[in-house]
Amino acid sequence: MTIAFLFVTLFGCMFLGMPIAIALGLSSVSTILLFSDDSLASIALKLFEALSEHYTLLAIPFFILSSAFLSTGGVAKRLIRFAVAVVGHIKGGLAMASVLACMLFAAVSGSSPATVAAIGSIVIAGMVKSGYPEKFGAGVIANAGTLGILIPPSIVMLVYSAATEVSASKMFMAGFVPGIMMGLILMVAIYIAARVMNLPSQPFPGIKELFNSMISAMGGIMLIVIVLGSIYGGIASPTEAAAVSAVYAFFVSVFVYRDMGPLKEKAWKNEGENGVVLAGRAIMQSIVALPKCINDPDVRKVLVDATKVSIMLLFIIANAMLFAHVLTTERIPHHIAEYIVGWGLPWWGFLIVVNLLLLAAGNFMEPSAIILIMAPILFPIATQLGIDPIHLGIIMVVNMEIGMITPPVGLNLFVTAGITGHSIGWAVKAALPWLSLLLLFLILITYIPQISLFLPEFFDQLQGYK
Amino acid sequence: AEPIVIKFSHVVAENTPKGQMANKFRDLVAERLGGKVTVEVYPSSQLYGDNKVLEAMLLGDVQIAAPSLSKFKKYTKKVQLFDLPFLFKNMEAAEKFQQSEAGQKLLGSMKRKGIVGLGYLHNGMKQISASKPLRVPADANGLKFRIMPSDVLSAQFEAVNAVPLKKPFSEVFTLLQTKAIDGQENTWSNIYSKKFFEVQEYITASDHGLLDYLVVTSAEFWDGLPDDIRAEVKKAMDESIAFGNKIAAEKDINDRKAIEESGRSTVIDLTDAERQQWVEAMKPVWAKFEGDVGKDLLDAAIAANN
Amino acid sequence: MVAKLTRNLEEGVLSFLLVTMTLLVFVEVVLRFGFNTGIHWVQEVTLHTSAWFVLFGISYGVKVGAHIGVDAVVRLLTPEVKRIVSIVAVLLCLLYCGLIMYGGWIYLEKVYSIGLAMEDTPTPGILKALIPEHMMWDVFKIDEEDPLLPMWFAHGPLLIGFILLTIRFLDVLKKLITGEWMEMHMADEAKEALEEAGVSTEVKMHDDDEETK
Ligand code: NA
Numbered sequence: 005m006t007i008a009f010l011f012v013t014l015f016g017c018m019f020l021g022m023p024i025a026i027a028l029g030l031s032s033v034s035t036i037l038l039f040s041d042d043s044l045a046s047i048a049l050k051l052f053e054a055l056s057e058h059y060t061l062l063a064i065p066f067f068i069l070s071s072a073f074l075s076t077g078g079v080a081k082r083l084i085r086f087a088v089a090v091v092g093h094i095k096g097g098l099a100m101a102s103v104l105a106c107m108l109f110a111a112v113s114g115s116s117p118a119t120v121a122a123i124g125s126i127v128i129a130g131m132v133k134s135g136y137p138e139k140f141g142a143g144v145i146a147n148a149g150t151l152g153i154l155i156p157p158s159i160v161m162l163v164y165s166a167a168t169e170v171s172a173s174k175m176f177m178a179g180f181v182p183g184i185m186m187g188l189i190l191m192v193a194i195y196i197a198a199r200v201m202n203l204p205s206q207p208f209p210g211i212k213e214l215f216n217s218m219i220s221a222m223g224g225i226m227l228i229v230i231v232l233g234s235i236y237g238g239i240a241s242p243t244e245a246a247a248v249s250a251v252y253a254f255f256v257s258v259f260v261y262r263d264m265g266p267l268k269e270k271a272w273k274n275e276g277e278n279g280v281v282l283a284g285r286a287i288m289q290s291i292v293a294l295p296k297c298i299n300d301p302d303v304r305k306v307l308v309d310a311t312k313v314s315i316m317l318l319f320i321i322a323n324a325m326l327f328a329h330v331l332t333t334e335r336i337p338h339h340i341a342e343y344i345v346g347w348g349l350p351w352w353g354f355l356i357v358v359n360l361l362l363l364a365a366g367n368f369m370e371p372s373a374i375i376l377i378m379a380p381i382l383f384p385i386a387t388q389l390g391i392d393p394i395h396l397g398i399i400m401v402v403n404m405e406i407g408m409i410t411p412p413v414g415l416n417l418f419v420t421a422g423i424t425g426h427s428i429g430w431a432v433k434a435a436l437p438w439l440s441l442l443l444l445f446l447i448l449i450t451y452i453p454q455i456s457l458f459l460p461e462f463f464d465q466l467q468g469y470k
Numbered sequence: 471a472e473p474i475v476i477k478f479s480h481v482v483a484e485n486t487p488k489g490q491m492a493n494k495f496r497d498l499v500a501e502r503l504g505g506k507v508t509v510e511v512y513p514s515s516q517l518y519g520d521n522k523v524l525e526a527m528l529l530g531d532v533q534i535a536a537p538s539l540s541k542f543k544k545y546t547k548k549v550q551l552f553d554l555p556f557l558f559k560n561m562e563a564a565e566k567f568q569q570s571e572a573g574q575k576l577l578g579s580m581k582r583k584g585i586v587g588l589g590y591l592h593n594g595m596k597q598i599s600a601s602k603p604l605r606v607p608a609d610a611n612g613l614k615f616r617i618m619p620s621d622v623l624s625a626q627f628e629a630v631n632a633v634p635l636k637k638p639f640s641e642v643f644t645l646l647q648t649k650a651i652d653g654q655e656n657t658w659s660n661i662y663s664k665k666f667f668e669v670q671e672y673i674t675a676s677d678h679g680l681l682d683y684l685v686v687t688s689a690e691f692w693d694g695l696p697d698d699i700r701a702e703v704k705k706a707m708d709e710s711i712a713f714g715n716k717i718a719a720e721k722d723i724n725d726r727k728a729i730e731e732s733g734r735s736t737v738i739d740l741t742d743a744e745r746q747q748w749v750e751a752m753k754p755v756w757a758k759f760e761g762d763v764g765k766d767l768l769d770a771a772i773a774a775n776n
Numbered sequence: 777m778v779a780k781l782t783r784n785l786e787e788g789v790l791s792f793l794l795v796t797m798t799l800l801v802f803v804e805v806v807l808r809f810g811f812n813t814g815i816h817w818v819q820e821v822t823l824h825t826s827a828w829f830v831l832f833g834i835s836y837g838v839k840v841g842a843h844i845g846v847d848a849v850v851r852l853l854t855p856e857v858k859r860i861v862s863i864v865a866v867l868l869c870l871l872y873c874g875l876i877m878y879g880g881w882i883y884l885e886k887v888y889s890i891g892l893a894m895e896d897t898p899t900p901g902i903l904k905a906l907i908p909e910h911m912m913w914d915v916f917k918i919d920e921e922d923p924l925l926p927m928w929f930a931h932g933p934l935l936i937g938f939i940l941l942t943i944r945f946l947d948v949l950k951k952l953i954t955g956e957w958m959e960m961h962m963a964d965e966a967k968e969a970l971e972e973a974g975v976s977t978e979v980k981m982h983d984d985d986e987e988t989k
Pocket residue numbers: 109110111112113114115151152153154155156157158
């Protein structure tokens with residue numbers, strides 16, 4: 005009865021068009037009010053706890069801020085140039101380069117929609133200009149963009165860590181191989197499609213452009229090194245690495261690339277300047293520019309954009325935690341777990357159920373909320389069946405990726421539609437053929453745990469234990 | 471009538487000493503007061519973390535919790551006593567103090583703030599682990615140690631010129647593994663269960679401090695219980711705590727053994743002379759907190775060593 | 777004019793909180809890695825800054841349409857039905873605010889009456905200087921011997937944030953009733969991501985545009 009009320013209210017509120025966060029919150033509070041002895045005060049307390057006691061989740065606003073600087077500050081643009089120089093000359097190369105650029109951007113950004121927006125807004129138009137069907141380009145980007153949450157860093161993985169106390173660093177490490185694998189699968193599929201559809205290739209731009217584009221993209225590539233390097237090299241925890249990455253992204257965008265902020269359009273090198281003068285001028289310029297950033301419209305806009313997304317996401321997460329709290333006080337995970345265990349499923353059968361549940365949920369809900377609600381239910385059963393918590397986490401993440409390109413709530417679809425100026429329906433059709441690849445990939449990830457576990461276990465061996 | 475429901479919220483797994491103690495309490499109450507009182511145990515921070523559970527208790531939504539002693543600083547500064555380094559020479563001395571008149575009086579000292587202590591639950595004596603061998607205080611010079619939020623522990627590490635850093639328990643493993651911090655202090659059972667020994671090359675068997683829990687309930691709830699039921703619940707609690715303490719003591723020995731046998735970490739036993747150096751370096755911390763703790767309490771604790 | 781001022785104030789405060797928490801963690805890393813030291817109150821302050829950031833930001837999020845929702849069903853309705861459904865939705869949002877405010881008030885009242893304080897965060901010197909001595913404990917619950925920041929103060933934004941949210945929803949309700957708005961204005965994360973990337977395109981919800989091509 006309680007379970008029914010909780011979920012009916014949740015979906016009722018959602019379909020009335022209320023913000024997802026408040027639908028989660030109201031269904032939780034009203035369930036407590038009607039079916040439990042708990043006080044409203046304890047609910048308020050729990051909400052505050054959800055907002056103020058999760059150090060891991062602090063990484064979310066930091067990664068969002070860093071993404072915002074990277075997309076506005078010209079990092080995406082340079083990563084694309086580099087990707088085109090690397091694979092552009094192969095048949096279907098521009099599409100493959102787009103996938104590579106998505107993978108690179110995914111390695112600095114924690115979110116999928118951000119990845120689609122940053123890369124897609126540039127490359128889809130480029131592909132059309134080079135003679136690709138627009139649907140083809142849009143479909144590739146909508147799918148490749150989902151890598152944003154599989155290739156570390158990943159906001160969804162941070163949420164999974166907060167919900168299950170599995171180490172975020174280990175989750176990040178586990179996403180690496182699957183992320184690269186999915187990227188390669190997409191590229192191979194593109195190559196085959198390009199052969200069949202006789203899609204164009206670019207001429208090889210030459211070693212010099214390859215080198216120059218790499219140097220130019222260094223600002224972004226260095227961030228991959230900084231984020232992953234500082235986590236695994238012993239300088240910082242994921243939360244700290246996220247803060248470092250936000251500060252770094254600001255620095256690169258404003259002072260190095262100068263695509264935004266007070267130094268915008270100020271040339272790096274003036275006519276006839278030598279190195280010393282140049283360096284001296286750059287330092288002086290930067291010192292003068294730093295305080296100007298406080299009132300700079302570009303910088304302020306990035307901050308406001310990041311603020312909006314962060315608040316939306318953190319408020320959903322806090323309310324989803326409230327929802328999970330109600331599930332716990334009413335012992336609902338306990339009952340569902342007993343029920344599912346009662347079926348006597350083997351581990352692979354259980355994982356089918358997991359995938360079906362998550363795919364269904366992915367149609368309607370925001371990934372963080374799904375993870376927070378489903379993890380407490382699935383985690384204990386998985387542990388009983390001997391499924392590795394990290395493996396379960398990666399399975400959940402891949403399901404969330406798929407949820408991002410299935411209607412009606414599919415963030416990547418919305419972004420793709422927005423970039424191309426077409427309807428959501430058009431975006432759905434564009435993404436559909438590639439969706440089947442993701443589903444195939446999901447089966448691989450589900451039934452070959454080693455894809456996810458190889459790297460974390462390998463690192464453990466390197467460190468010399470187990 | 472509806473049975474009285476006691477929600478017991480804690481933050482560790484069910485197979486730990488605290489988890490087993492909570493389950494034992496639930497079973498004893500069911501056996502003796504079945505139908506009148508029901509205990510529901512919520513392990514693994516399912517309901518609240520240690521930082522908020524006491525507030526939830528004051529609001530009447532949790533009836534029993536067992537956070538670390540240092541979490542009670544907000545309610546009485548006297549609990550800082552238990553963080554003082556080298557105050558108790560061993561667990562027996564700590565136990566003796568806790569059962570003494572002064573120790574029992576301390577349980578009631580937070581009543582004004584709405585909390586009543588039901589008893590002390592052991593975790594164990596703390597050891598210091600690090601990425602390099604620590605034999606004398608000078609070895610800790612400049613090293614970064616993770617501590618629980620406690621001013622006493624901060625002062626303790628500063629006393630040996632080390633750098634105390636507050637970090638959440640959940641991040642400690644990663645920070646140690648990546649050498650972002652050099653060491654930490656904990657009981658054998660925590661070092662074992664959180665796998666710190668796998669990422670720390672040396673553990674100094676210092677027994678330098680106490681890491682215990684305080685089992686508490688809210689004064690409002692406790693005073694509201696019918697006298698006969700309160701007595702029966704308290705009795706079940708005392709037995710459960712004794713049961714939990716016995717498991718903790720065994721676990722302490724077994725986990726140390728398991729760590730030594732793993733070969734992952736070298737356990738350093740201090741000679742009397744070396745240990746004395748640590749005592750001398752850290753003991754000045756006592757004076758700093760004597761005001762907060764109270765001289766009588768401090769004296770009673772010192773006396774328990776004899 | 778007033779609207780612009782309010783907006784600037786809101787955006788300023790929220791940006792300040794976001795930058796503060798980022799820099800606090802950044803500085804912590806720099807201090808530890810570069811100078812082998814740390815500041816003991818940073819963690820608690822960062823976590824509470826993030827809580828303040830969200831609590832002060834929810835109402836702003838409603839104003840600028842930052843909260844995402846499912847409009848798949850509402851979108852099928854006729855404008856007039858949609859307006860009525862939206863009114864119901866806003867009333868339910870107000871119910872949520874009311875319940876949290878009620879619970880929040882009781883919680884804060886309890887924390888205040890007991891006089892709980894934060895674990896690490898000191899009361900800023902400027903606050904202490906402004907408060908007359910006899911009011912330190914009696915009114916502000918600041919312990920003079922150990923002047924940690926009182927918890928009611930640190931947790932107070934729970935109430936303030938929801939009061940602001942209530943005001944915002946009342947405003948939306950008024951607009952819906954007078955017919956100024958026909959639905960709750962709610963953008964989606966997609967649009968945010970696009971704007972960040974410098975693309976400002978309206979997301980089309982229907983398929984009909986395709987047929988007209
Ligand atoms: Na990513």
